Amino acid sequence: MDAMVLEEQKKPLVLRKVPLPHISANQLLIKLTACGVCRTDLHIIDGELTQPKLPLIPGHEIIGKVVDTGSAVTHLKIGDVAGVPWLGYTCGKCKYCLRGQENLCESVGFTGYTIDGGYAEYAAANEQYCFPIPPIYNNPSGAPLLCAGLIGYRCYSMINKNAINFGIYGFGAAAHILIQVAISQGKKIFAFTRDRDIDAQQFALQLGAAWAGGSSEIPPEKLDAAIIFAPVGSLVPKALRDLDKGGIVVCGGIHMSDIPSFPYDILWEERSIQSVANLTRKDAEQFLTIAPKVPVKTEVTTYKLTDANKALSDLRNGNIHGAAVLVMD
Numbered sequence: 001m002d003a004m005v006l007e008e009q010k011k012p013l014v015l016r017k018v019p020l021p022h023i024s025a026n027q028l029l030i031k032l033t034a035c036g037v038c039r040t041d042l043h044i045i046d047g048e049l050t051q052p053k054l055p056l057i058p059g060h061e062i063i064g065k066v067v068d069t070g071s072a073v074t075h076l077k078i079g080d081v082a083g084v085p086w087l088g089y090t091c092g093k094c095k096y097c098l099r100g101q102e103n104l105c106e107s108v109g110f111t112g113y114t115i116d117g118g119y120a121e122y123a124a125a126n127e128q129y130c131f132p133i134p135p136i137y138n139n140p141s142g143a144p145l146l147c148a149g150l151i152g153y154r155c156y157s158m159i160n161k162n163a164i165n166f167g168i169y170g171f172g173a174a175a176h177i178l179i180q181v182a183i184s185q186g187k188k189i190f191a192f193t194r195d196r197d198i199d200a201q202q203f204a205l206q207l208g209a210a211w212a213g214g215s216s217e218i219p220p221e222k223l224d225a226a227i228i229f230a231p232v233g234s235l236v237p238k239a240l241r242d243l244d245k246g247g248i249v250v251c252g253g254i255h256m257s258d259i260p261s262f263p264y265d266i267l268w269e270e271r272s273i274q275s276v277a278n279l280t281r282k283d284a285e286q287f288l289t290i291a292p293k294v295p296v297k298t299e300v301t302t303y304k305l306t307d308a309n310k311a312l313s314d315l316r317n318g319n320i321h322g323a324a325v326l327v328m329d
């Protein structure tokens with residue numbers, strides 16, 4: 001099969017012919033329809049996330065058809081449409097797994113990082129970490145739900161249900177999905193983009209944001225919660241300053257530049273800072289139930305598998321509305 005392979009960090013991906021993945025008893029062989037391109041893929045390629053499997057097939061937002069199943073597979077069958085997210089394996093035995101925090105598992109496996117992922121025509125995936133995909137998402141528009149959607153939803157679920165005013169900092173793939181869920185639940189969204197990124201601000205307003213502006217601007221109302229998707233540490237004290245008493249800043253990215261020091265009084269009055277790591281299968285089940293009811297519609301820019309490096313550079317340069325998705329034929 002064709003695959004776009006990371007052979008060495010800090011180098012572009014290379015197109016290679018590789019053998020079809022071999023599946024074990026608990027695995028599915030999936031023929032890909034599409035795979036989303038996530039900022040985490042950039043962090044892996046750029047070396048900000050260390051020690052990936054090498055050579056590696058990146059990609060952790062997989063939509064495809066099951067074409068073969070291992071002997072112990074019980075839930076999904078040949079012909080089903082499956083989604084594969086970032087969380088690819090957990091041990092089920094460590095203290096984190098036992099207390100319902102499998103996202104923090106000590107022996108965790110991540111799709112497209114420590115396990116080969118979806119920048120390829122086929123992928124093998126552990127059945128217990130795959131999800132049946134609602135029919136409306138059996139196409140490229142479904143791919144961003146598998147990470148941008150899930151991580152955004154996990155960030156959202158960290159916030160007090162009574163919060164109304166939500167700031168979202170960094171208006172890309174995750175934000176454009178989360179805003180739809182949040183508005184459907186009566187939240188008021190304040191969207192922060194790169195300064196002077198009028199296109200992204202218009203996009204946020206079209207999706208129903210109450211206000212959109214540059215990340216250095218002061219929002220017209222105090223926020224109950226702030227979710228930071230941009231990998232920019234200086235946004236943490238900025239968001240704290242935008243918060244009302246008792247508010248929370250949730251950092252949704254896996255990597256962020258250093259956070260500058262800040263005075264205690266912007267944290268005082270029970271403001272808090274929370275990071276979000278990975279996802280649990282429960283998050284995925286909840287989100288994939290909610291998404292078709294909203295219904296969440298994703299905006300995608302599609303690329304051929306062989307154009308993965310172009311998709312990555314467009315993402316790096318902020319040239320994408322919504323989400324970048326590789327489409328296989």
Ligand SMILES: [Zn+2]
Pocket residue numbers: 090091092093094095096097102104105106107108
């Ligand atoms: Zn574990």
Ligand SMILES: [Zn+2]
Pocket residue numbers: 038039040041060086147148
């Ligand atoms: Zn991701």
